[in-house]
Amino acid sequence: ETMVVVAANGGGIQAAAWTARVLTGLEQKCQATSKCGHRFGKSIRLISSVSGGSVGTMYFVNEYENDGTLPDTGLKQIVKRAEGSSLDHIAWGLLYPDLARTANILPWAFGFFRLDRGQTLDKAWLREEMTWPKREGIEVGLSGWQDDAVAGRRPGVIFNTTIAETGDRLPLSTVRLPQRSPGGIRYRQLFEGIEPKPTIPVVTATRLSAAFPYVSPAARAQEPPDARIAEDGYHE
Numbered sequence: 099e100t101m102v103v104v105a106a107n108g109g110g111i112q113a114a115a116w117t118a119r120v121l122t123g124l125e126q127k128c129q130a131t132s133k134c135g136h137r138f139g140k141s142i143r144l145i146s147s148v149s150g151g152s153v154g155t156m157y158f159v160n161e162y163e164n165d166g167t168l169p170d171t172g173l174k175q176i177v178k179r180a181e182g183s184s185l186d187h188i189a190w191g192l193l194y195p196d197l198a199r200t201a202n203i204l205p206w207a208f209g210f211f212r213l214d215r216g217q218t219l220d221k222a223w224l225r226e227e228m229t230w231p232k233r234e235g236i237e238v239g240l241s242g243w244q245d246d247a248v249a250g251r252r253p254g255v256i257f258n259t260t261i262a263e264t265g266d267r268l269p270l271s272t273v274r275l276p277q278r279s280p281g282g283i284r285y286r287q288l289f290e291g292i293e294p295k296p297t298i299p300v301v302t303a304t305r306l307s308a309a310f311p312y313v314s315p316a317a318r319a320q321e322p323p324d325a326r327i328a329e330d331g332y333h334e
């Protein structure tokens with residue numbers, strides 16, 4: 099069978115919309131051809147993305163059905179979700195909870211002030227103002243998408259990001275990566291020694307991949323209280 103591998107690059111909202119538009123457009127072309135049908139979507143085995151490309155990838159891959167195909171209808175809505183702006187949510191997070199936390203002028207530990215502009219971006223990408231039957235799909239953990247990739251229900255994805263302190267590549271992946279992938283600090287290495295293993299929600303993994311300095315914050319893992327934390331500096 100044909101195997102399609104996609105590399106989706108960055109560039110903000112434009113890259114998100116372009117990634118979604120190209121992938122849905124090719125699927126629509128395929129569905130309109132009798133000899134193709136749903137073969138394009140089923141042939142995509144891996145999408146590696148970064149920045150805005152990760153946002154378009156998230157919305158596209160989320161729409162896969164249990165049989166590993168894309169639906170006949172609703173593909174245009176994927177593009178609408180991808181091209182929607184989230185700047186209002188980021189501005190709200192920056193001006194209210196983040197500023198209050200930085201200046202220590204309000205009891206930010208309560209209510210809205212437990213949020214930051216990164217978490218408000220997660221909420222913005224849920225697009226609650228739009229009708230969206232599969233909204234909960236991007237709230238599940240990456241481990242759920244990993245199970246789907248193994249079973250052939252959706253393509254594998256690699257949301258590429260970096261360790262802020264060192265600049266090392268950190269692929270947040272739903273496929274098994276080579277043991278010695280260049281520059282890669284794999285997920286299982288990052289959380290080595292921590293039990294039970296945490297899982298990152300898909301929407302958060304996407305946000306980490308799409309992070310841009312000052313617009314979105316650097317992030318750290320929230321370990322369970324009983325975690326056994328290795329003293330390697332990465333778990334802080």
